[in-house]
Amino acid sequence: MRVPLFDMTRQYETLKEELLGAVDAVFSSGRVIMGENVKAFEREMADYLGVKHAIGVANGSDALYIAVRSLGIKSGDFVITTAFTFFATASCITRNGATPIFVDIDERTFNIDLDQVESVLENHPSRERIKAVIPVHLFGRTVDLERLKRIRDKYGVRIVEDCAQSVGSTWRFSDGTVKKSGSVGNISTLSFFPTKNLGAHGDAGMILTNDDDLAEFCRIFRVHGARVKYFHEIEGINSRLDEVQAAILRVKLRRLDEYHRRRIELARLYNELFERHGLTDRIVCPPVGKDFECVFHQYVIRVKNGHRDRLKSYLESHGVETAIYYPLGLHRQRCFSHLPAVKLEKTDRACAEVLALPMFPELREEEVEYVVECIRDYFEGECAC
Ligand SMILES: Cc1ncc(COP(=O)(O)O)c(C=O)c1O
Numbered sequence: 001m002r003v004p005l006f007d008m009t010r011q012y013e014t015l016k017e018e019l020l021g022a023v024d025a026v027f028s029s030g031r032v033i034m035g036e037n038v039k040a041f042e043r044e045m046a047d048y049l050g051v052k053h054a055i056g057v058a059n060g061s062d063a064l065y066i067a068v069r070s071l072g073i074k075s076g077d078f079v080i081t082t083a084f085t086f087f088a089t090a091s092c093i094t095r096n097g098a099t100p101i102f103v104d105i106d107e108r109t110f111n112i113d114l115d116q117v118e119s120v121l122e123n124h125p126s127r128e129r130i131k132a133v134i135p136v137h138l139f140g141r142t143v144d145l146e147r148l149k150r151i152r153d154k155y156g157v158r159i160v161e162d163c164a165q166s167v168g169s170t171w172r173f174s175d176g177t178v179k180k181s182g183s184v185g186n187i188s189t190l191s192f193f194p195t196k197n198l199g200a201h202g203d204a205g206m207i208l209t210n211d212d213d214l215a216e217f218c219r220i221f222r223v224h225g226a227r228v229k230y231f232h233e234i235e236g237i238n239s240r241l242d243e244v245q246a247a248i249l250r251v252k253l254r255r256l257d258e259y260h261r262r263r264i265e266l267a268r269l270y271n272e273l274f275e276r277h278g279l280t281d282r283i284v285c286p287p288v289g290k291d292f293e294c295v296f297h298q299y300v301i302r303v304k305n306g307h308r309d310r311l312k313s314y315l316e317s318h319g320v321e322t323a324i325y326y327p328l329g330l331h332r333q334r335c336f337s338h339l340p341a342v343k344l345e346k347t348d349r350a351c352a353e354v355l356a357l358p359m360f361p362e363l364r365e366e367e368v369e370y371v372v373e374c375i376r377d378y379f380e381g382e383c384a385c
Pocket residue numbers: 059060061062064085086088089136162164165190191192193203204205
């Protein structure tokens with residue numbers, strides 16, 4: 001059996017007619033840049049996520065770059081973030097001339113450790129120059145939004161939520177209200193990279209905010225800084241959300257909650273099978289909760305005792321595709337070697353132990369069973385040696 005990590009063609013088969021109809025309507029309209037679909041998709045996303053403004057841009061990296069720019073963050077400023085994330089979470093800081101301060105993760109969730117964030121906000125020698133915190137809801141698991149809100153209010157620091165992997169994930173507050181990731185930060189960002197839970201058939205991204213002024217800045221910045229064409233108020237860039245991608249994403253948005261439910265079901269199945277095969281002393285499974293607290297953009301296990309790379313090769317030779325998100329923390333990347341060295345033991349350990357297993361809504365139950373059986377066989381072989 002061959003089990004892909006992600007297979008976009010299976011979803012395409014189920015949506016083919018509708019997607020081609022949507023694309024055809026765009027082509028037939030002759031309006032392929034900033035048309036009705038971009039406008040409608042922005043409105044639909046704002047409603048879905050419970051935010052006032054949604055601004056479509058070319059990709060998630062631009063969304064972060066523009067979001068940080070909109071806060072006026074510049075050279076001499078600091079921004080706290082996690083080193084266990086995709087590169088764009090930190091490059092949006094440095095591309096704006098500011099300096100990232102990397103803190104460690106919570107080992108259970110892989111998300112930024114908010115105790116450490118608070119400790120840096122209180123004790124850093126240049127704490128008055130720390131202008132923002134960028135938490136990432138990694139693998140689809142929501143960072144504690146209630147605490148983020150408290151940190152924002154207590155320290156007056158801006159929060160930029162990187163929701164590239166968490167579109168539609170939720171957090172239940174202690175008073176019972178449920179909010180979606182992206183709705184608490186001063187400004188938040190999404191990626192619609194094809195592998196994401198809401199994936200385009202190409203690149204696309206979005207900025208979210210409840211702040212009218214930030215929204216206005218981003219709307220202008222994405223079109224060369226011109227509110228009125230050819231009259232440039234600020235030095236912006238070209239980062240528009242493509243009309244065809246917006247039309248495609250509108251079709252998929254209608255199914256997003258159903259896709260999330262399926263991902264959670266599959267995560268639960270993985271966990272049950274690992275338990276049933278007695279593998280939970282060999283690997284650590286991600287917790288599966290209620291609601292959409294984690295929308296399982298990725299299903300990531302920890303493989304203990306140095307077995308990760310050998311297990312990955314074994315799975316590959318048995319037709320199971322896996323991936324390592326992420327093999328090297330951002331604090332150890334060569335391009336950031338000029339930054340002061342930091343010790344992030346939990347991040348380093350995660351880089352050595354994580355393994356992402358196949359996860360997408362169209363994944364079949366027998367494929368999950370096969371993956372778990374291969375992992376069981378690997379460890380049985382190891383024990384026999
Ligand atoms: C956490 C995170 N931030 C930012 C991005 C950047 O998004 P994009 O690939 O759309 O530029 C990604 C996507 O890969 C991501 O996973």
